[in-house]
Every structure is written in C-alpha cells, then in structure tokens.
Amino acid sequence: MSKAADTRMMILQKSFELIYRKGYQATSIDEIIATTQVTKGAFYYHFKTKDDMGLSLINEVLYPGMYNVMIKPLEEGKDPVKAIYKVMENLLNDFVFFNPDYGCPAINLIEEMSPMNATFKKALSRLVKQWQTAIVAALNKGQADNLFASTFVPEEVAMVVISGYGGVRNIGKALGKSSYKTYLKGLKTYLTNL
C-alpha cells in the first residue's frame, strides 16, 4: 500500500473509533485531525467533505468488518440455528468495537444518520438487507432439511432476530452488559423451539 493510501486508511480507522464513541455529528473534523496528527490540508486532500469521509468509512471499514462477522459464518455454517446463535454470541461478546456503553457502530449510524442523509441511509440499509438475506437463506436451508415446524416463516424469524440484535445493543447502552446475557438465553430458547 502506498503511503498516501496508508494515511487515508489511518484517517478512516481513527475516525471510526471516534465516531463509534461520540456519534458522527458530534465528532468534528478538528478533533479527527487532532487525534490523527494529520493536518486539515491533508484531510481535505483525501476527502472532499466530511460526508465523503463518512461514506468511505461505511463502505471501506464498517461494511467489510460486518461482513466477516455477521454474514460469512452464516454462509459457511451447517446447522442454521447454531450458526445464527454463534454469530450473535460473537457480536455480543468478543469485539473491541462492541462496548456495551457505545453500542454497535452500524446500529448507531443507522439511528443517527438514516433520517438526516439519504446517501447514508442507502449505504446502511444495504448492510441490513445483506444480513437479512443471509439469515433467511440459512433458515431456508434448515427448513429444507425439515428442521422446523410448519408455522415457521423465515422472513419473520429473521426480522425477530435482527431486531433483537439492534434492540439489545440499544438497551445495553442504558442497562449494561447484563442485558446481553439475558437476551442470549432468551434467543437460544427461541431458536431451539423453532
């Protein structure tokens, strides 16, 4: 990677950390250039505007990261119930950027930016749709193997699962990590009873 590309990626990553903890609008360019030790001229050489940086961040940092953790394991896993639960457990336990106090980077951005900026909304809804599709596909596979009861509708189950994740990430901000544990138990019962 060239030095310029390094600088650009470094700005994106540090911005990601800041925005994760403070929110997009509350994170100023001045703060970004202060923590990156990059001057304003350099910042605006790499990015046309703040929003240009934000979009790049979604597509080049957030999206690939989410894909590896949320989608890839579902495509590879055999038992969909186990795969879905495992993904959720990983999301709620293992990651540096998944502090209960600060929630989920993707959920945060959806919350804050979807109503404010149509371009952000589009980029973020693409992410949600991909996860949705991956979960539905996994469930369909399980249904073909006659793993589930007849009342079962994959799209509805997927929506309950996805919503549960987004919600517990939100509740966790108010009530702390114990919410995660309780939710995971409830999810397990839900999934195994399908």
Add this chain to the structure above:
Amino acid sequence: MSKAADTRMMILQKSFELIYRKGYQATSIDEIIATTQVTKGAFYYHFKTKDDMGLSLINEVLYPGMYNVMIKPLEEGKDPVKAIYKVMENLLNDFVFFNPDYGCPAINLIEEMSPMNATFKKALSRLVKQWQTAIVAALNKGQADNLFASTFVPEEVAMVVISGYGGVRNIGKALGKSSYKTYLKGLKTYLTNL
C-alpha cells in the same frame, strides 16, 4: 395552568418534536426559540441550560407518554400474551410521534445520550426498567395460570420482547414500515408458542 407554566410546557413539547426528528445535539437552542416564537431570554428564564431542558423533557413529556402506552395496558390486561402484543401493535402503528423514518423518541435518546451524559442515561434507564418490570409482571401472572411451558423464563422473554421493539424501531429507519409488519407477525408466533 398559569401562563408561565403554559409557556414552559409549550417549549418542552415543541422541543420534543424537533429533537424527535433531528436528535438532541443537532437541535439548537436557536432553532427551538425560532419555532416556539419564544425569545432566548424566555427560554433561559424557564431552563437553566439546554441539558436542564432535555431532562425536563424526558421526565415531563416522554416519561408520562410512554407510561400510558407501554406500561398501563400491561397492568390492566388479563391475558399477558394478548396485552403485550396489543401494546406492541399500538407502538408500531398508531402514534404521531412514531414515524418509521424517525424511530422511537425514547430509543433515539438512549442511543444518542446514554454514552454522552450520565444524568440522561439514568433518567432513560429508569424508563426501560419500568417497561421491563411491567412485562415480567404480566408474564408471571400468566405463568401462575399455567399458560406457558416450563422452559419459559419471564426475564428472558421480556428481554427478547423489549429488544425486539428497540431493534425494529432502528431497522425501520433504514428499511421502512414494512419491517414493522414482518416483525409483528414474527412476534405473534413467538408469543403464542410460549
């Protein structure tokens, strides 16, 4: 109500609308006084700071409103499954301040303000806990009547329900109202299978 109290409440209500659509930090005092037609002097006569207004808003507007819709019906209802579903249906369909684009006022504030301000966090977590307690109580009542299976743990079910609500409110911002419908169907199946 005295005229001064009227002014105060009017400021709180209009601020609530603005903050609901734009977020707390993105809503400026200047914008509030512009839409309320109240001068800056009047605003700062009624509220010490912006945060003072925000807290008052949570306790005097948000909290009573939520209580009536989210908690009261649960205390009064007979069948907990029906009561919980009905509350959720109301939350996702009926209200002016519940536009899919803008999400849920309470969830929005938890998302934005919990990590930023401990006082906000406390006021908001009180709200979540109350809902949680009301749902658990309703479920316990149903369990006493032998309505549910033995694997059933009220706290875990409550967490799945609450998280589902918060999450679908988030997803709805990205994917629109159709998410609500799908979620409600999934929730109904979940609840009736308990």
Add this chain to the structure above:
DNA sequence: TTGCCAACATACCAATTAGTATGTTATGTC
C-alpha cells in the same frame, strides 16, 4: 538537474453554537 505534481501544511473565514448581561413589560398584592 530540472521540472512537475502528489501529498501534504498553515492561516484564514463565515456561520453557528450555548450561554450571558442588561434591559423592558406584565401581573398580582397591599
């Protein structure tokens, strides 16, 4: 070695922010 341009650096700017200082006016009490 020279010329050129990518990759930065510095110094600024107008607009907006929360908040304050210092007014004026309405209203209830005696």
Add this chain to the structure above:
DNA sequence: GACATAACATACTAATTGGTATGTTGGCAA
C-alpha cells in the same frame, strides 16, 4: 395606584463548526 417581582426581550460574546485559499515539500520521470 405604588411597587415588587415574575416573565419575558434584545444585544451581545467566546468558542467551535465545516470548509477554503494559498502556501510548501518530497519524490520521481525526463
């Protein structure tokens, strides 16, 4: 009807915001 105070109104400020205009420098091709 005087007077005190509650309830506002006006004009300001320092700090911060995203963005720009105008520099400088390092490395590579000719």
